[in-house]
Amino acid sequence: MSAGAKKRIMKEYGECMAETPPGMKINFDERNMTKWEVLMDGPDGSVYAGGHFKLEIVFPNEYPFKPPVVSFRTKIYHPNVSNDDKGSMCLGLLRPDEWKPPNKVVAVLRLIQSLMVEPNIDDAIEPSIANEYKENRKEFEKNAKDWVKRYAK
Amino acid sequence: MSDPAFLTPEEEFAQLQKLSNEYEPETTGPLVGDRQSSAAIAIEYANADPVYRVKTAALPAKYAFFRTCRGDGHCGWRAIAFGYFEALLHVGDVTKFEVEEARLISMNNLLNLAGHHEDLYIDFAEEAYDLLRKLAGSLQVGNGAGLLLEAFNDYSISMSIITYVKLLASSWIQSRANEYQHYISTDLKSYCSQNIEAANCEIDDVGVAALSTALLKPAGIGLEILYLDRSVGEEANVHEFSQPMNFNGLIPMIRLLYRPGHYDILYKAEDLPAPPQPAPIHVALAYNNQHNFEATTPDANLLSMIPGMYSHNRFQDMDQSFGQRWSPTSYDFDSIPAPQPQITPVQSYAPAPIAPVSASHQDYMSPVHASPMSHQSPASHHSLQMEQPPVQLPFHPAPPPPVSIDRAPIAIEREGPFRPSMYEFEPGYGAGEVMPFQTSQFRDSHYNTCHFRNPSFQPEEWSPHQYRTGNKGRHKSTSQ
Structure with a gap:
């Protein structure tokens, strides 16, 4: 990893520390600054409220010219998060072709929070959950809350 | 059926589509290569169809040298950015480098107006300023060409400068909406965000026009692009984007060779400083x-x-x-x-x-x-x-x-x-x-x-x- 990338990550970490968006906590390891661990609370008013989700943000060597990789380490019932052991998330500004080098990690964290409030159905990674969200909102909410209880407490 | 020879057309199409989606262009070779004889281009196309053969055969007579740029989806941006610094080296005036640095810094206002945050783009801009300073310092020693090549082959520096010129172009377009809106069907902001600023997008005509007006023209650097395509003719079409100025007989000129999806840098023999003559x-x-x-x-x-x-x-x-x-x-x-x-x-x-x-x-x-x-x-x-x-x-x-x-x-x-x-x-x-x-x-x-x-x-x-x-x-x- 280049010196520029390290400098950038440190800078962003400083900003995140100075002004952490509400409802999240960032664990940062000086020795491995390319991997951030984020603890995110389920936003109030969403089906995930009350849950605590562990996320991982991995910065590629080419950062900031390639997007960071975001994954849920805590299982979550969400149309935009892959329902497997990876829990990966790839949409919006996280896509390699939409990523812009001046984007900030804070913007990524805010995007995740807003997606927890309102999933992006058109860009779903789990079509069945997206379908359920569209067709049968009640069932979706029940499943989501169920998963929160099972995995995110 | 597992045998690929017996795929139904739909399956075959799906498979091809998958391969096509996963295809990544050849990204070997240096980010910016050494200058070499452009006869290599003619040789490369020796077995191509006649249109290309004729056009590439005519190339070395006019453009004696060329330089490859790695085709990683940034080559157009990279070629112009590299050409900008190389042209300044060609002029070889320390003051010119200082003037350019001051001019670039003053353009930060433009970036701010377009909604970019200085604390974010300054890292990218600094790499460009640093390189300007480094090259100005190299004029005494005369190792500028080596430094430039080294900087552009450093992924981080190269990408920072590319990101910076992308932001410049984007801000320029947004600040001149009435000029550029005609060429763009969507709104300027989202166009720039998707087609200029995105990390993974190649320069398009609007980008070339904007960058040459914003970066090259005020510096007195010319830009022309040769389009090597299947159009009728015996020579590649040349389009001039910016007219060079004359600096005491030195005319800084960037020449690019465009082949669909890829840019390389071309040189005429007179663009280069004369090699030292041996003393017989x-x-x-x-x-x-x-x-x-x-x-x-x-x-x-x-x-x-x-x-x-x-x-x-x-x-x-x-x-x-x-x-x-x-x-x-x-x-x-x-x-x-x-x-x-x-x-x-x-x-x-x-x-x-x-x-x-x-x-x-x-x-x-x-x-x-x-x-x-x-x-x-x-x-x-x-x-x-x-x-x-x-x-x-x-x-x-x-x-x-x-x-x-x-x-x-x-x-x-x-x-x-x-x-x-x-x-x-x-x-x-x-x-x-x-x-x-x-x-x-x-x-x-x-x-x-x-x-x-x-x-x-x-x-x-x-x-x-x-x-x-x-x-x-x-x-x-x-x-x-």
Whole structure:
């Protein structure tokens, strides 16, 4: 990893520390600054409220010219998060072709929070959950809350 | 069915689509390559269809060199950014670099207006400023081209500068909505965000136009792009985006070669600084002196072969050779003996400091066996000298020592504007002859035709005739 990338990550970490968006906590390891661990609370008013989700943000060597990789380490019932052991998330500004080098990690964290409030159905990674969200909102909410209880407490 | 040969069309299509989605373009090679002959492009297309063959064949005649950019989806941005710095190097003015840095910094306002945050883009911009400063500092040393290539092959620096110029172009477009809106169907902000600023997007025509207006035109750098495509014609179409200015005869120009989806950098021969000219006169002088050594008596030769050693003969050798070279009579090709003020007795040297003279001529002291060139002996004093033992030299008539003996002509001879040697006027001068080399420094340099870098390289051959008899034979044949 280049010196520029390290400098950038440190800078962003400083900003995140100075002004952490509400409802999240960032664990940062000086020795491995390319991997951030984020603890995110389920936003109030969403089906995930009350849950605590562990996320991982991995910065590629080419950062900031390639997007960071975001994954849920805590299982979550969400149309935009892959329902497997990876829990990966790839949409919006996280896509390699939409990523812009001046984007900030804070913007990524805010995007995740807003997606927890309102999933992006058109860009779903789990079509069945997206379908359920569209067709049968009640069932979706029940499943989501169920998963929160099972995995995110 | 698992056998790919029996796929249904839908399955096959799906598979092809999948392959196509996963395809990543060839991203090997340096981010910016070394400058090379553009004949390589013609060779590359030798088996292509005729339109390309004709167009690429016409290329090297006009554009002698090119430089590859890695096709990683940024090559257009990279090529223009690289060209910008290279063009500034070409102008080679420290002030110009400072002016450019100030101008780029002042454009931060434009970026801020477009909604970019200074704390974020400044990292990218700093790389551009740093490179400007580095290159300005390199003008003294002259290693700018190497530094530039090194910087652009550093992924982080290269990408930072690309990101910076993308932001410049994007901000420029957004600040001139009424100018650029005609070319764009969506709204400018989202267009720039998707087609200019995105990390993974190649430059398009709007981007080229914006960047050349924002970055190149105010700097006086020209930009033209050759479009190598299947359109009708015998040469690739050239489109000029920016007109270069003239900086005291230096015209900074960026030329790009566009092949669908890819940009490389082209150069015309006149875009490049002239390569340093080798100084063939060095060889001629060395040779000239050589011959005089051969003409002297054998024992004098022996003495003169010892580095740092000089004898009366040696002095006279020098004297004659300088006299021939520098006195007005030296261009006299008649076989009639010219007046010979250059033959001076040894005594006249006594007051001159010996050490500097010998030091400045150590170069010439070396083995004497190399083959001489054809040479007319215009002055009779050669033969005279051969018959005379060294001790008799003081009995020559003693005219006042000519100016040419002084150290001043020696200095001129080593550094400056040379007067041509008389031997250069002879037919066949320097053609095909293996030049006798005088010093180990010269022998190992590329001025020697035996050196692989010499343009008229010729392997060294041992020819027994050249050693002793060759000289005499030549001498006779030319003087008859």
